Amino acid sequence: MDVLPVALVQTAVFRKSPTSNLEVLLEETARAAKNGARVVVLPELWNQAFLTVEREDTEGEERRVLLEFSRLARRHEMAVIAGSVAMRCREGLVNRCYVFGPKGNVILTYDKIHVYSSFFQKDAFKAGTTLGICDLFGWKTGILVCFDIEFPELCRSLAENGVRLLMVVGAWPAEHIRIWKTMIAARSMENQIFTVGVNRCDRGPLVQFGGRSLAVDPYGETILELDDRPATEIVRLRKELVEKARKCNAVWFSRRAEVYRKWR
Template sequence: MRVSAIQMDMKLGEPEYNFAHAVELVRRAAATGADVITLPETWNVGFFPSENLEALSDREGERVKATFGPLAKELGVNIVAGSVSNVRDGKIYNTSYTFNRQGEVVADYDKTHLFTPMGEHHSFEFGDRLVTFELDGVRCGIVICYDIRFLELVRSLALRGIDLLFVVAQWPKLRTRHWELLNTTRAIENQMFVVATNSCGTAGQTKYAGHSILLDPWGEVLVLGGEGEQILTADLDLEVVRGIRESINVYRDRRPALYEIK
């Protein structure tokens, strides 16, 4: 499976520009022969406008679906369309949509852990469910930015049988080391591929890290981005997952009766 991660530099509070730019970048990524193309977190508005957020947001994912469903079908690719600021039932969610090659929505996920240090919980609603899905027969999961710090969440997805985790983010440059270490640790401890797509550039006072990273289940780096806008592409050999889980079977050797996680 060939995956392209789009490390996008979006403009804060300018969805018209961001939609057009995202489409342009997806078309460029498709030219690499990618099977799956990913975008970062809240690329439609940036992270995140303090004023007029509701007015700038998508509505029930209508614009994302109208844009990327037909585009996925036209290009014949799967698109993990990052996440968008999205109004549903009068509340704003940080929502990810994933499209298969036929342009169908195969997954939608609301960010479950909102980044309270930046006040995300004052503007967005918490998601309340985990999501897994299949792309080209590969079992996948998705988390959004701050979610990656919560090992219980990722292990719960792993126990549902995923081999590939997508992480979409707006991770700041200040904590670049955390970004690389957390994604690497999740890959190793859960014995799965991790495709972590971050944004870049500056929004308000925050400089975003870039450094999107694609990792194999050994925690080896397949490709690592720099700080600027770019498209990173790697081929994932899913047979590696079965091999490592047979040689070091942590799932068999778990002792969940001893774990008290509440």
């Protein structure tokens, strides 16, 4: 698919109400599909407040998340990057992103690699160790969860594996929203690829999330930006821009990996 319609679903998460959050996101996802989106992206840890991961009842919740988004993706023949949810596995609690393909199957499970040291995350979550890469309608796509975007090494590894589109599911505080926007633009410019970041916008007693979900093209230009309120918008990404950007400014083709390796 040369032009990919992507829906950014920016939501305000209800505290300790995963059922309400799921219902809102299912409704927004279905609406985006009817408006022409082929890919829908949700924010980080939408199934609960940030951070109330003491709950043990994650298995039943995981089953419902998988079932509902699988049905929705299959019904609309779309892909769903289902944000991230706190899920318990054999190793412990993980911050996990599920990606559903247009047939309703899970085509990728990605666990957040860089666990943030604040908001009790370091003590709560086990870090992932595997790159998140999948194919979305002919677009090789990399998945990041929030803090992952601050690590250029991770993003470069994805780009070197052929990724042309980065999807970032976030829960980024309002007070640091400048960093969120800057990092997303920087990762696009460094790798000359598209980057889409979807953030939360709820207000809690401990932290306020800043919204400002956005899409940036391979030139580093912002082609869509939301404000700090709940909203769903669709952006259309043109695959040809990746190669055009790399020919226009040959940063990507001027890399000298064989030299960089000598310094490590």
